Amino acid sequence: MLDLRQVARHFGGVRAVDGLELTVGDGEIVGLIGPNGSGKSTTVNLITGALPLTSGVIYFRGRDIGPLPTHLRLRAGIARTFQNIRLFGQLTVWQNVWVAQNSLEDRARRGFFSRWLGGRAGVRDEITQLLEFGGLAHKRDELAANLAFGEQRRLELARALAAKPKLLLLDEPAAGMNSEEIGQLRERIVSLRQRGVTILLIEHVMELVMGVADRIAVLNFGQKIAEGAPAEIQADPLVRRAYLGGKA
Amino acid sequence: MDFYFGLAQLVGVHTLLGLSAYIVLLTGQVSLAQAGFFAVGAYTAGMLTVLAGWHLVPALGIGAIVSAATACAVGFPALRVKGLMLVIATLAFGEAVRLFFFNFDYQIAKGDIKVGPLGGEGFRQIRFFPENGWGTLEVMLFMWVFVLLVMALLWWFDRSRYGTALRAVGEDEVAAQAVGINLTAIKVSAMTVGGAIAGIGGGLYAHYTTHIEHSSFNILVATFALAYPIVGGLQSVFGTLIAVIFVQAFLIEGLRELGDWRNLLFGALIVLAMNLRPNGILDARALAALKRAFTRGRNA
Numbered sequence: 151m152l153d154l155r156q157v158a159r160h161f162g163g164v165r166a167v168d169g170l171e172l173t174v175g176d177g178e179i180v181g182l183i184g185p186n187g188s189g190k191s192t193t194v195n196l197i198t199g200a201l202p203l204t205s206g207v208i209y210f211r212g213r214d215i216g217p218l219p220t221h222l223r224l225r226a227g228i229a230r231t232f233q234n235i236r237l238f239g240q241l242t243v244w245q246n247v248w249v250a251q252n253s254l255e256d257r258a259r260r261g262f263f264s265r266w267l268g269g270r271a272g273v274r275d276e277i278t279q280l281l282e283f284g285g286l287a288h289k290r291d292e293l294a295a296n297l298a299f300g301e302q303r304r305l306e307l308a309r310a311l312a313a314k315p316k317l318l319l320l321d322e323p324a325a326g327m328n329s330e331e332i333g334q335l336r337e338r339i340v341s342l343r344q345r346g347v348t349i350l351l352i353e354h355v356m357e358l359v360m361g362v363a364d365r366i367a368v369l370n371f372g373q374k375i376a377e378g379a380p381a382e383i384q385a386d387p388l389v390r391r392a393y394l395g396g397k398a
Numbered sequence: 399m400d401f402y403f404g405l406a407q408l409v410g411v412h413t414l415l416g417l418s419a420y421i422v423l424l425t426g427q428v429s430l431a432q433a434g435f436f437a438v439g440a441y442t443a444g445m446l447t448v449l450a451g452w453h454l455v456p457a458l459g460i461g462a463i464v465s466a467a468t469a470c471a472v473g474f475p476a477l478r479v480k481g482l483m484l485v486i487a488t489l490a491f492g493e494a495v496r497l498f499f500f501n502f503d504y505q506i507a508k509g510d511i512k513v514g515p516l517g518g519e520g521f522r523q524i525r526f527f528p529e530n531g532w533g534t535l536e537v538m539l540f541m542w543v544f545v546l547l548v549m550a551l552l553w554w555f556d557r558s559r560y561g562t563a564l565r566a567v568g569e570d571e572v573a574a575q576a577v578g579i580n581l582t583a584i585k586v587s588a589m590t591v592g593g594a595i596a597g598i599g600g601g602l603y604a605h606y607t608t609h610i611e612h613s614s615f616n617i618l619v620a621t622f623a624l625a626y627p628i629v630g631g632l633q634s635v636f637g638t639l640i641a642v643i644f645v646q647a648f649l650i651e652g653l654r655e656l657g658d659w660r661n662l663l664f665g666a667l668i669v670l671a672m673n674l675r676p677n678g679i680l681d682a683r684a685l686a687a688l689k690r691a692f693t694r695g696r697n698a
Contacts, residue, residue: 200572221578221579240565249559249563249579250578267554268558313577
């Protein structure tokens with residue numbers, strides 16, 4: 151599905167991501183963890199095209215996506231959520247999802263004018279389903295800015311799914327959530343996998359990532375220091391040192 | 399009565415000018431180029447009726463197309479600059495257009511007089527309306543047909559996914575791209591539609607004043623174009639209309655009795671209006687209240 155080869159991104163002298171090799175297989179849930187500033191969010195920005203690569207190649211479904219701008223990568227099937235929530239605050243919940251329906255599938259199904267200038271009738275069921283998945287059906291006419299924090303996170307997820315992604319990049323989706331909310335998020339992630347969505351989960355909250363990921367890669371100072379099943383990662387001395395410092 | 403018809407003409411033209419800035423503002427772009435597009439539409443339509451002898455309607459259409467094409471051409475380089483830099487870049491464009499018309503001569507003899515644009519002297523004798531015997535009322539109605547068509551179009555946009563995408567880009571460009579919106583297409587299309595609207599407004603303006611010159615399209619006009627949607631609020635096209643009526647009918651005409659005090663009060667009242675209603679006269683809350691009142695009236 152996704153294949154990063156020797157991917158690097160330097161900001162001046164800072165090597166935010168340096169020679170990263172990462173593979174995500176079809177239908178997998180891969181966790182990407184690491185201390186603050188280890189290059190996790192930069193990696194997401196490189197995959198979506200928000201930042202240009204310094205060097206290396208990213209293959210998505212066998213194709214080099216380096217030259218594609220962000221909106222074309224989305225059409226190809228890569229959607230994301232943001233670590234610091236970026237909803238369209240002055241648009242309603244419904245509009246946030248509606249405006250994100252830009253998948254190739256939608257483009258094939260509806261003509262240009264019906265997609266951009268047509269009414270809501272043709273998409274009503276689909277958006278209702280997405281809102282129900284996010285537990286937001288009753289808030290559909292609320293402005294996104296007026297939602298509670300947890301609801302905003304769920305709306306970000308629903309908005310990302312509106313593009314019918316094949317690969318979903320979740321950038322710290324559990325940040326600031328309580329353990330009940332984390333439990334619900336875990337259920338949502340698992341149900342997405344059952345629908346065939348591949349997930350790259352960037353996360354600080356070990357409770358979540360250890361519970362759902364098939365495989366975990368650990369970043370430190372822009373480099374991958376370990377990769378393996380959750381149990382192996384928990385036992386890895388290098389990982390413990392990166393997180394806890396010293397010689398643990 | 400003619401006074402009120404004349405005022406309605408003025409309000410109509412300025413509404414088009416304001417709406418041309420409204421759609422561009424929705425995408426978060428602050429453009430001072432609208433007076434330039436207004437000028438392109440005015441000169442193009444004027445030359446077509448006066449020099450080529452066309453009917454006004456096709457002349458307005460061509461004026462809108464030329465103006466839209468100009469706006470589209472401005473839209474692409476404008477993508478590379480944001481915020482204050484865009485303000486300066488579009489200001490420079492507007493001034494370039496004004497100076498072009500300051501130096502633009504193209505006159506032909508018609509009977510024993512010469513007609514057409516003559517540099518700093520301006521473009522006189524745009525006499526389509528008087529030559530065809532249209533009265534003030536007819537001219538006003540003709541103009542308002544265009545104003546209402548444009549308002550209906552923008553009102554429809556606001557309800558469509560296109561309008562939602564414009565607002566999404568205005569709110570957060572990074573997020574908009576991340577959900578698959580083509581930033582270039584959205585920004586340039588908004589600029590182009592804005593250019594077409596300004597072009598129609600300029601064509602109408604040229605014909606009802608019968609005389610245009612470079613100073614009719616200066617920075618003050620560009621500022622008014624921006625001020626209308628901002629004072630009126632970006633929630634709805636009606637905000638712009640209300641702001642034009644507030645400024646042109648109330649502040650400028652209504653306070654005429656006050657003589658020199660008017661200019662002072664004009665500025666003060668604009669500042670007061672913006673302080674009392676920082677999100678525009680017709681903000682989200684006012685619009686929601688109106689909507690509720692309207693639906694209640696219908697149900698009762």
